[in-house]
Amino acid sequence: MTRWQDRIPWHVIKACLWIARKATSSKPEPDGPYILAECSHELLRKTLGTHHFEPHWELSYSYRGEVENLRRVTxxxxxxxxxxxxVRSWDVPDGERTATNGGQAIKVRxxxxxxxxxxxxxxxxxxxxERTRAMRTLRGILDEAGIPNEFVA
Structure with a gap:
């Protein structure tokens, strides 16, 4: 017997929420300090996920160009x-700084x-x-994972 929950097109609901968020709650990427992390967005997501971070785009502003949007509740x-x-991440635009090893680098706030x-x-x-506390936490996690990173003011 099929449960009523199994008949709901969850992927469609999620897509509609994503589109509505982008249309009604988008802002430019914020200025200010960030961490230049020498990794991919996927590695960042996996690394933070092992430290109990979860996706959190449903109830937050959408910053243009944002790739990851994760949070950990305490x-x-x-x-x-x-x-x-x-925590949010963005691609580093072409022509801006890249990883010291020539690989991928991302901006993380x-x-x-x-x-x-x-x-x-x-x-x-x-x-x-507060940014300082969160940036210190993030750098500690990146350092523990062996992901090269640099604070950029």
Whole structure:
């Protein structure tokens, strides 16, 4: 017997959400510091996935050119107990810096913020938003995985 969940075209729903997000919530790539990581987006996704990061594009802004959008949720003893480390990646445009070994390099940005579902108002208001902590966490994971990386201010 087929369950009702099996009859839902989940891939179509996901595609519609993706298109709606791109159409209504797109912004230019942010300025500011990033990490130049000498790896592919796939390796970044796998590396962060082994550290409990998950895809998180459904409830976040879409930044033009963004390839990966991952987050890891953490409990804190704060006024807003659920926080997330949010990581996004972009291709490095042709003519910009590449990996020192001549291979692929990507731009990666991370920030720390209240989790968007548990604390939507605090999240949108930027309460507790911080880059330094998240970038330090990201670099530690990349270093542990042996992925060469460099902080670019």
């Amino acid at each position: 409990w804190t003893d704060d006024d807003y107990p659920w926080f997330q480390t949010h 991370a920030h720390w913020e209240p989790e968007s579902v548990a604390h939507p108002v605090a999240h949108l208001d930027g309460v507790g938003f």
